[in-house]
Amino acid sequence: MVFMKNILNRLSRRFSLPQLFVLLAFLLVFGAILICPLISLFSKAFLDKYGNYAGLANYQKYFNNPNLSISIWNTIDISLVSTVFSVVLAFLFAYALTRSNLKGKTLFKYIAMIPIFIPTIIHAVGLVYLFGKQGVITRMGWDIGLYGRTGIIISEVIFTFPQAFLMFFVALEYADGRLYDAAEAMGISPVKRFFRITLPDVKYTVINAFFVCFTLAFADFGAPKVLGGNYNVLATDIYKQIAGQFNMNMGAVVGSLLLIPAVISFIVDRIVRSKNSSTLNAKATKLVIKKSFKRDSLFFVFCTVISLCFLVLVAALFMGALTEYYPYKMDFTWKNFEFNNSTGGIGSFYHSLEMSVATAVFGTAFVFIYAYLCEKIRKFGALRKIGKLFSVLPMALPGMVIGISFIFFFNNKHNPLNFIYGTIIILVLSNILHYFSVPFITATGALKKLDAEFESVAESMNIPRWKTLLRVTVPLSLPAILEIFMYYFVNAMVTVSAVVFLYSANFRIASIAISHMEEAGNISQAAAMGLLILLINVIVRILYEIAVKIIQFKRKKKEERTI
Amino acid sequence: MSFLEIKNITKRFDKQTALSNVSANIEKGELVCILGPSGCGKTTLLRIIAGLENANSGKIIIDGKDCTSLPASERNFGIVFQSYALFPNMTVLQNILFGLQQKKSLSKADMLDKATEVLRLVDLTEHTNKYPRQLSGGQQQRTALARAIALSPSYLLLDEPLSALDAKVRARLRGEIRAIQRSLGITTIMVTHDQEEALTMSDRIIVMNNAVVEQVGTPRSIYDNPATPFVANFIGSMNFYKSGGEICAIRPEKLIPVERHEAYDIAAAVKALEFKGALTRIYAVLPEMDEIYVDIISDRADALGLHEGALLFLKAPAEYQIKYSAKAAV
Ligand SMILES: Nc1ncnc2c1ncn2[C@@H]1O[C@H](COP(=O)(O)OP(=O)(O)O)[C@@H](O)[C@H]1O
Ligand SMILES: [Mg+2]
Numbered sequence: 001m002v003f004m005k006n007i008l009n010r011l012s013r014r015f016s017l018p019q020l021f022v023l024l025a026f027l028l029v030f031g032a033i034l035i036c037p038l039i040s041l042f043s044k045a046f047l048d049k050y051g052n053y054a055g056l057a058n059y060q061k062y063f064n065n066p067n068l069s070i071s072i073w074n075t076i077d078i079s080l081v082s083t084v085f086s087v088v089l090a091f092l093f094a095y096a097l098t099r100s101n102l103k104g105k106t107l108f109k110y111i112a113m114i115p116i117f118i119p120t121i122i123h124a125v126g127l128v129y130l131f132g133k134q135g136v137i138t139r140m141g142w143d144i145g146l147y148g149r150t151g152i153i154i155s156e157v158i159f160t161f162p163q164a165f166l167m168f169f170v171a172l173e174y175a176d177g178r179l180y181d182a183a184e185a186m187g188i189s190p191v192k193r194f195f196r197i198t199l200p201d202v203k204y205t206v207i208n209a210f211f212v213c214f215t216l217a218f219a220d221f222g223a224p225k226v227l228g229g230n231y232n233v234l235a236t237d238i239y240k241q242i243a244g245q246f247n248m249n250m251g252a253v254v255g256s257l258l259l260i261p262a263v264i265s266f267i268v269d270r271i272v273r274s275k276n277s278s279t280l281n282a283k284a285t286k287l288v289i290k291k292s293f294k295r296d297s298l299f300f301v302f303c304t305v306i307s308l309c310f311l312v313l314v315a316a317l318f319m320g321a322l323t324e325y326y327p328y329k330m331d332f333t334w335k336n337f338e339f340n341n342s343t344g345g346i347g348s349f350y351h352s353l354e355m356s357v358a359t360a361v362f363g364t365a366f367v368f369i370y371a372y373l374c375e376k377i378r379k380f381g382a383l384r385k386i387g388k389l390f391s392v393l394p395m396a397l398p399g400m401v402i403g404i405s406f407i408f409f410f411n412n413k414h415n416p417l418n419f420i421y422g423t424i425i426i427l428v429l430s431n432i433l434h435y436f437s438v439p440f441i442t443a444t445g446a447l448k449k450l451d452a453e454f455e456s457v458a459e460s461m462n463i464p465r466w467k468t469l470l471r472v473t474v475p476l477s478l479p480a481i482l483e484i485f486m487y488y489f490v491n492a493m494v495t496v497s498a499v500v501f502l503y504s505a506n507f508r509i510a511s512i513a514i515s516h517m518e519e520a521g522n523i524s525q526a527a528a529m530g531l532l533i534l535l536i537n538v539i540v541r542i543l544y545e546i547a548v549k550i551i552q553f554k555r556k557k558k559e560e561r562t563i
Numbered sequence: 564m565s566f567l568e569i570k571n572i573t574k575r576f577d578k579q580t581a582l583s584n585v586s587a588n589i590e591k592g593e594l595v596c597i598l599g600p601s602g603c604g605k606t607t608l609l610r611i612i613a614g615l616e617n618a619n620s621g622k623i624i625i626d627g628k629d630c631t632s633l634p635a636s637e638r639n640f641g642i643v644f645q646s647y648a649l650f651p652n653m654t655v656l657q658n659i660l661f662g663l664q665q666k667k668s669l670s671k672a673d674m675l676d677k678a679t680e681v682l683r684l685v686d687l688t689e690h691t692n693k694y695p696r697q698l699s700g701g702q703q704q705r706t707a708l709a710r711a712i713a714l715s716p717s718y719l720l721l722d723e724p725l726s727a728l729d730a731k732v733r734a735r736l737r738g739e740i741r742a743i744q745r746s747l748g749i750t751t752i753m754v755t756h757d758q759e760e761a762l763t764m765s766d767r768i769i770v771m772n773n774a775v776v777e778q779v780g781t782p783r784s785i786y787d788n789p790a791t792p793f794v795a796n797f798i799g800s801m802n803f804y805k806s807g808g809e810i811c812a813i814r815p816e817k818l819i820p821v822e823r824h825e826a827y828d829i830a831a832a833v834k835a836l837e838f839k840g841a842l843t844r845i846y847a848v849l850p851e852m853d854e855i856y857v858d859i860i861s862d863r864a865d866a867l868g869l870h871e872g873a874l875l876f877l878k879a880p881a882e883y884q885i886k887y888s889a890k891a892a893v
Contacts, residue, residue, distance in 0.1 A: 460615075
């Protein structure tokens with residue numbers, strides 16, 4: 001017996017079986033959550049109500065019904081227009097913050113990120129307070145006709161602006177000063193320098209930002225839900241088909257359409273990533289920004305106007321949340337924070353916190369170990385390649401698609417995992433999957449920076465892998481781990497699209513409660529809940545910044561002490 | 564039987580062959596350098612000996628035991644990488660204790676004793692509580708060495724351990740590493756691309772080029788009798804010239820300049836003179852356009868009246884001439 005055990009032990013170590021098992025387990029779990037629901041989605045799209053194979057009949061029915069198929073053109077329309085606005089404005093904003101000597105850059109940067117911290121439904125609610133039938137600005141005599149196309153476009157610009165801004169900010173932050181110096185020495189004008197050097201440098205980012213914004217706007221549910229009126233888009237159509245008419249097959253058809261720009265965007269992103277990686281040059285010098293009062297003043301005005309827009313939006317939420325009954329009774333009150341139980345109550349906020357903490361804890365652990373397995377194991381190259389391929393796919397999955405495919409897959413009596421349907425587990429799972437790709441890139445980047453020989457040295461000393469991971473890799477990757485934690489938390493707090501199909505009546509979450517409040521006409525409570533979410537997200541962000549500062553400070557101290 | 568036998572190791576990466584049928588033996592207690600230009604497969608060979616990489620074919624036999632597929636963790640070796648790979652979040656002492664803590668047989672006091680002992684050996688007792696970033700390059704290198712020998716491994720692997728250091732520190736550490744290795748009597752395999760390092764430190768050298776072993780031998784035998792033109796050229800410097808369908812090779816210091824009327828073997832036209840103090844280096848061209856050079860005591864060069872375009876007569880003693888077939892290009 002002992003002999004057998006010994007042999008087994010040796011065999012398992014010789015072929016790194018523990019590593020193989022862990023890697024396989026992670027791949028299987030992730031692959032199952034990623035792919036099985038999608039298969040269910042597509043199979044539903046090709047079945048009729050009774051479960052018989054229907055071929056393309058569902059698609060024919062969809063395209064032959066102008067009431068339905070008009071949504072495609074509407075969605076393309078609003079996505080295209082909002083993307084153009086968003087990309088242009090975000091580019092200018094990022095350019096101002098990176099290539100001019102404007103004052104208050106940090107403040108502008110954080111203001112530009114505000115929309116990330118609130119659900120898209122709340123952007124729409126803010127717009128209702130400003131431009132709605134009784135909106136502040138409407139009452140001043142300027143009616144923009146918010147409901148319908150206009151409102152959705154404005155709301156999507158607000159939603160996608162920070163995403164594009166952050167992409168441009170990263171791209172424009174790095175510049176090869178030598179090129180600009182040489183160009184200036186050759187007497188090339190600033191305008192020409194912009195078109196000949198700056199723009200070509202970031203052209204892939206521009207393309208990428210365009211597709212990212214388009215995809216986000218294309219699949220957004222929150223804004224059209226509140227502002228759409230009779231203007232139908234795909235995201236609201238899915239919701240109506242599934243939650244309103246229980247027509248699962250038609251829902252699946254619309255869901256598969258929603259996937260198209262996301263898949264295109266995904267492919268573009270892959271191409272762009274491969275082209276972009278070669279541009280970093282170790283010899284590049286820092287760009288010295290020349291003095292120019294005219295340029296700085298112009299950009300200051302521009303950034304101030306954009307920032308004011310966001311601040312006014314938040315101010316409108318405060319006004320709505322803190323007054324008795326806008327616009328009729330403007331007395332100050334806290335009572336809007338006493339949420340009606342019928343629409344979810346304060347409980348929904350606690351549920352959101354619970355779900356977001358769970359998403360952040362489990363998501364961070366899962367992503368980090370997953371990235372570690374893909375990056376730091378020596379063997380099993382083919383499996384690790386599959387792992388990396390899986391990791392980028394969630395980027396191409398809109399939340400709504402994840403939501404409905406999860407219903408189809410998990411709400412099935414034959415699925416042994418059926419029990420998680422309607423619990424917090426399925427919400428956490430869908431969030432981890434939905435927001436997987438960005439944290440994976442963060443984790444991989446951090447792991448790549450660590451000396452590849454740490455593992456080899458530890459192995460030579462017969463130190464088990466898990467111990468090296470816990471004592472060396474994790475402590476050294478702490479800033480990235482915190483960043484991932486914050487990313488998961490913030491996104492889980494604001495997400496609507498995936499979870500709108502998956503929450504259960506006894507576990508309502510804040511972003512869903514907001515949509516119910518809005519439906520029930522309790523718009524001031526919706527604003528109040530939106531502010532709570534904003535508050536908690538800002539707190540988490542600040543805690544993150546403090547934690548990173550502390551880590552940096554400690555590291556610096558380690559370098560300074562004695563010597 | 565040798566302590567470590569490398570038998571017909573072949574290793575291919577996706578496109579290229581990093582090691583092609585490599586064989587060599589390493590005796591107990593000796594320091595062997597694997598020497599070769601960068602990219603020739605030295606590190607790959609070292610990693611295969613360590614068990615950190617698997618060969619496509621061939622065998623590694625350690626102490627008479629076939630270890631070809633034994634994982635690194637069971638081979639009982641110490642390793643120092645070019646980057647040192649010190650854990651930056653641990654102090655010098657913690658770096659060394661990290662491995663020792665794995666030995667269940669040791670008590671806490673024993674561990675500390677052992678750590679103190681190796682730190683004394685590498686002369687770092689004053690720096691035990693510093694973090695790697697607070698150390699100089701040489702101190703980091705010695706910390707990595709201390710960590711590698713703390714577990715009393717049966718052999719030691721060093722991958723270009725000195726190449727990240729500046730020349731002065733490097734020269735000093737050569738001696739220190741050699742002294743520690745001798746005093747522990749530990750079998751050591753060191754990878755380097757620096758021929759001087761290999762010549763001064765090793766008992767034997769394995770010269771590699773393009774994924775194959777070119778020659779194995781003591782520094783002296785390799786210098787005196789390089790088996791191939793590559794080895795001849797890579798270790799020390801060598802003059803090559805054609806003579807009767809063969810390639811003749813001779814070390815510059817073995818050529819003796821003589822007067823025109825004396826017996827000579829080679830006549831060449833002086834192309835350039837380089838005054839280097841005590842010595843003057845003379846570059847010259849042979850009738851068949853082969854270029855050679857000789858280092859001559861400066862006074863002697865003056866006496867011979869050498870200048871650009873002058874004729875230089877040289878004796879090439881037969882015992883120092885090495886002949887290669889014409890096919891073996893340099
Ligand atoms: N992990 C790897 N994947 C692919 N090619 C590799 C890998 N490691 C080494 N090589 C290739 O094998 C050859 C030998 O590499 P290496 O052993 O590191 O050379 P050396 O240490 O002599 O400089 C090189 O051409 C290198 O590019
Ligand atoms: Mg190497």
